[in-house]
Amino acid sequence: MASQASRKVSGYSLTRFQRAPRISRALARNPKTGLPQPPAKIITREFAPCRLEDHYHATLKDDLMYMTYTHEIGERRPPRQIRLKFDPEDPYTKYRKNPPVGGSQIGKKPAPPSTPENIVRLEKIQLHAMVKEAVANKGHLLPALMQMKALSGESFQGGGHHAVEGVQIIRGKKSVGGWVRPGIPIGVKVDLKGQAMYDFLGTLTEFVLPRLRDFPGIVLPPQSSSSNTPSTAAGVVSFGLPPTAIGFFPQIEINIDAYPKLTGMHIHFVTNATGVGAQDRARALVSGFQIPFVRR
Amino acid sequence: MLSRISSRCALVGPSFRRGLATEAATVSSELPSSSQIAPERAKKSSRPCIKTAIILNRAPVLTRTPTPFEKAYYSYQARLRRALHNPFPYDFYFKQGTLLETRFNIEERKRERLAFGPGFLEKEDISEEKRQANIAAVEQLAQQEGEGEELMPRVNQADVNLDEKSLDRSGQCNMYLIVKVTEDGKDIWRFPQGNVEKGQLLHQAAQKNLLAECGDKMDTWIVGRVPVGVYKPEPLLGSPETVIFFHKAHIMAGQVTVDGKNIKDFCWMSKYEVRNKVPRPYWESVKDILSEF
Numbered sequence: 001m002a003s004q005a006s007r008k009v010s011g012y013s014l015t016r017f018q019r020a021p022r023i024s025r026a027l028a029r030n031p032k033t034g035l036p037q038p039p040a041k042i043i044t045r046e047f048a049p050c051r052l053e054d055h056y057h058a059t060l061k062d063d064l065m066y067m068t069y070t071h072e073i074g075e076r077r078p079p080r081q082i083r084l085k086f087d088p089e090d091p092y093t094k095y096r097k098n099p100p101v102g103g104s105q106i107g108k109k110p111a112p113p114s115t116p117e118n119i120v121r122l123e124k125i126q127l128h129a130m131v132k133e134a135v136a137n138k139g140h141l142l143p144a145l146m147q148m149k150a151l152s153g154e155s156f157q158g159g160g161h162h163a164v165e166g167v168q169i170i171r172g173k174k175s176v177g178g179w180v181r182p183g184i185p186i187g188v189k190v191d192l193k194g195q196a197m198y199d200f201l202g203t204l205t206e207f208v209l210p211r212l213r214d215f216p217g218i219v220l221p222p223q224s225s226s227s228n229t230p231s232t233a234a235g236v237v238s239f240g241l242p243p244t245a246i247g248f249f250p251q252i253e254i255n256i257d258a259y260p261k262l263t264g265m266h267i268h269f270v271t272n273a274t275g276v277g278a279q280d281r282a283r284a285l286v287s288g289f290q291i292p293f294v295r296r
Numbered sequence: 297m298l299s300r301i302s303s304r305c306a307l308v309g310p311s312f313r314r315g316l317a318t319e320a321a322t323v324s325s326e327l328p329s330s331s332q333i334a335p336e337r338a339k340k341s342s343r344p345c346i347k348t349a350i351i352l353n354r355a356p357v358l359t360r361t362p363t364p365f366e367k368a369y370y371s372y373q374a375r376l377r378r379a380l381h382n383p384f385p386y387d388f389y390f391k392q393g394t395l396l397e398t399r400f401n402i403e404e405r406k407r408e409r410l411a412f413g414p415g416f417l418e419k420e421d422i423s424e425e426k427r428q429a430n431i432a433a434v435e436q437l438a439q440q441e442g443e444g445e446e447l448m449p450r451v452n453q454a455d456v457n458l459d460e461k462s463l464d465r466s467g468q469c470n471m472y473l474i475v476k477v478t479e480d481g482k483d484i485w486r487f488p489q490g491n492v493e494k495g496q497l498l499h500q501a502a503q504k505n506l507l508a509e510c511g512d513k514m515d516t517w518i519v520g521r522v523p524v525g526v527y528k529p530e531p532l533l534g535s536p537e538t539v540i541f542f543h544k545a546h547i548m549a550g551q552v553t554v555d556g557k558n559i560k561d562f563c564w565m566s567k568y569e570v571r572n573k574v575p576r577p578y579w580e581s582v583k584d585i586l587s588e589f
Contacts, residue, residue, distance in 0.1 A: 014364050015371035019413065044380060047373040049366070051359050058470065058589060059355040059546075066544055067520040146388070155382055255389050 044159035052198040060288040061119055068281050069114045107228035111275030120273045120281045125197045129265040130187035144188050144263040150251045152190045205290045208248045217292030235273025235282035240266045344537040348502040349489035351472055351585060352545045358450055358467035375411045399434045460563035469566040470587040474573055476561035485573040489540060498523060502543040509558045514550030518543055527581035
């Protein structure tokens with residue numbers, strides 16, 4: 001009775017609404033699918049409070065700001081221009097290359113200044129699997145497709161979001177002797193954002209990682225490794241799960257017999273961190289969601 | 297010429313760069329002016345007394361209760377999603393005619409009924425006896441699987457008793473530790489704090505002071521190495537200035553122990569309960585560090 005009262009505010013139910021209006025005119029039909037189309041564009045949004053997102057905003061965000069803050073006074077100096085920039089008017093540079101001096105500067109890009117807007121956050125999680133057997137027979141992609149679908153629950157333009165691409169098929173890009181040819185389907189991937197991303201992360205850390213044998217954590221590179229590589233300046237944390245681990249996801253475990261073969265996959269946590277030390281900041285964030293790391 | 301002298305002077309004078317643990321205002325007031333080429337040194341005041349205080353935080357352990365607006369919004373979105381979802385592949389997830397499929401069907405009909413009302417679903421085309429048998433079989437399955445395990449209530453004993461020492465109270469809020477001490481013959485509430493010894497780093501001193509005041513019967517973690525705030529109480533006449541740096545920390549396990557020597561009492565408070573306990577100027581310097589929820 002108390003819950004009934006709390007659900008109602010001044011006589012109106014918060015969770016039940018009026019009966020839907022009677023459809024008096026036939027709805028227009030989609031010429032492609034032949035399905036009835038509502039007259040307005042309908043988009044679905046969050047349908048429940050998200051525990052991990054709340055955890056990020058209540059605890060992690062503050063802590064990450066304190067841990068990654070770098071103090072700077074005043075404006076930054078503009079970067080030193082070692083070589084003249086390309087000038088289309090200058091007949092000397094017009095048809096010449098202008099490569100950067102001192103090699104690639106990607107790994108040396110300075111991090112953006114510490115501001116409340118720049119606090120590291122999770123942008124998306126990408127699941128990605130390559131199926132080698134699919135080169136010979138593309139039917140081998142089907143279990144991997146179904147597996148990704150069950151893990152993510154994403155579908156093409158699901159919920160009316162035009163940017164949601166669902167489970168995508170990856171095609172070969174170039175020709176590798178006797179193996180990959182351009183255009184043949186060889187893998188699947190899916191991008192998770194928002195609520196689906198946090199749900200997946202929760203499942204991973206609560207159901208899968210604790211049940212893995214011999215998994216102390218994501219292995220960190222040795223301390224002697226270079227800190228100027230492009231990967232350290234991109235805020236992405238990646239690791240892989242073997243096929244045996246996929247069976248621990250409850251979505252798969254419930255009907256594991258339906259999959260002829262499970263496929264291992266790569267998981268990429270993509271954050272908004274950029275510049276020098278971005279990967280470390282991304283690791284700090286991801287470890288806040290209880291993904292373990294170890295140093296060998 | 298003049299400009300050259302002033303630029304040299306600026307180089308010799310105190311640097312514009314400052315570390316994290318210095319105060320901006322004093323540095324800018326000490327900037328050299330071009331008129332004083334050889335400024336007389338002000339009489340050196342005694343060194344300020346540096347202290348560290350720890351804002352020990354218990355993060356929320358419960359999800360926030362949604363507001364009535366959020367509740368209505370989520371309910372609407374859930375119905376929308378249910379109305380628009382792709383067809384569910386029954387034959388992929390369940391073998392035909394199994395008990396699990398029957399259970400799923402019954403539960404799904406219940407959810408549809410809740411979302412769209414009783415008139416929405418068509419009647420099942422099975423006999424009444426069959427329907428009753430299905431329900432009985434599903435109930436039996438639920439008993440075998442040990443369903444009906446009750447969830448913990450969101451309001452626990454500490455909430456009912458308003459037990460300020462308990463870490464279980466107000467599970468939806470960030471809670472902070474404040475301790476009661478006697479300073480200058482008065483009982484005041486403040487965050488645990490202590491002095492920094494020479495050669496000690498601030499965050500190390502913070503950890504040590506926390507253990508010294510609150511006992512080692514708890515598991516804590518100091519967030520980062522830099523302080524998150526600073527407070528300078530009004531200096532007493534003749535005594536050196538005091539600077540208190542605040543560090544944030546999390547409690548993972550355990551509880552504070554009162555030894556009666558350093559601290560007299562402690563309590564765990566949310567942001568606005570802290571305001572009512574601590575002195576006004578102290579509150580002004582810490583209020584932006586504490587979380588609203």
